[in-house]
Amino acid sequence: MKKIRPIDIAKKLKISTSTLRSFEERGIVPKPERSSTGYRIYIEEHVAYFECIVAMSPGFGMDITSAVLKKLQRKELDAALWIINKAQVANYEDKIIIEQVNKHLENLTHEHSMTTGEVSLQTNIPTSTLRYWEKEGYVNSKRGENNYRYFNSYQFIKILLMKLTQNAVYSHGIIQLKKFIRNLEEYDIEGAKSIVEECQQHLNKRNQEQLHGLYFLYRLCAKLGLK
CATH class of the missing domain: 1.10.1660.10 (Multidrug-efflux Transporter Regulator; Chain: A; Domain 2)
Structure with a gap:
């Protein structure tokens, strides 16, 4: 031996x-x-x-x-x-999210909005996580007449982009990606598309x-x- x-x-x-x-x-x-x-x-x-x-x-x-x-x-x-x-199922789920984000960007509307609970149900993200992301400035909501928090269509896209960082292996690149998401201006379509492309690159690299x-x-x- x-x-x-x-x-x-x-x-x-x-x-x-x-x-x-x-x-x-x-x-x-x-x-x-x-x-x-x-x-x-x-x-x-x-x-x-x-x-x-x-x-x-x-x-x-x-x-x-x-x-x-x-x-x-x-x-x-x-x-x-x-x-x-x-772990590999999570990769495929992230691929689906990227496809969803691209679809939402193509059909973006300014009128549609959802409550925190509705977003949680659609994305399977706990409301506590959504509140944390808002506290940290990654996403923003507005109060309705009933005092509920509402996320517009663009903020919903930012929430999906943040979800893409959850399965990623912690790295400097992911930290930078989250900063880019935080700094996205409201309805910055080109900026969001650029981040989606970077998310796809991260996902491809993770697969390899x-x-x-x-x-x-x-x-x-x-x-x-x-x-």
Whole structure:
């Protein structure tokens, strides 16, 4: 059984040895044995886990990656694959949202408006999230005669754009995207179209990154004898 030094794994994956230790502390790689002097003894199986983490996290995020690898350590392959399946369903749902936004932009009307409850039902976004987004300035509503909050058609589009950021892996690009949504002027059609295009690019990139991650997940499963 070949023993591999942490520094060699770190160099190969272009991360630090402290990052390797943090993965171990999170319980997403098996605990390595220790030498008589206390040094960690990594083997090929550990390398496969580390490679999988580095490959999967850009497309799936650390939370999903961690959940999947913890299932694999318990030999629960089907449970791990259902977690992956749910993440990829979210990608398709985001694609549908982008199509909805484009349709709304083509048929934008100034008259139509909806209450917070109606928006929540149509978008499956909790009213508490809508209130938070309004508090943070991402969207705006107006009070009606009955004192209810109403979102116009353009604000509804901004709400759908914000929903697209929910499944995205946290990154500087997503932070910037949310700032662009916040700064959209009322009925800025071209600005909204530009953001939709950027959302599509982010989604395409996520799909590609997930495919890359799945390749290394397959390799790990093969190493563990789970395929």
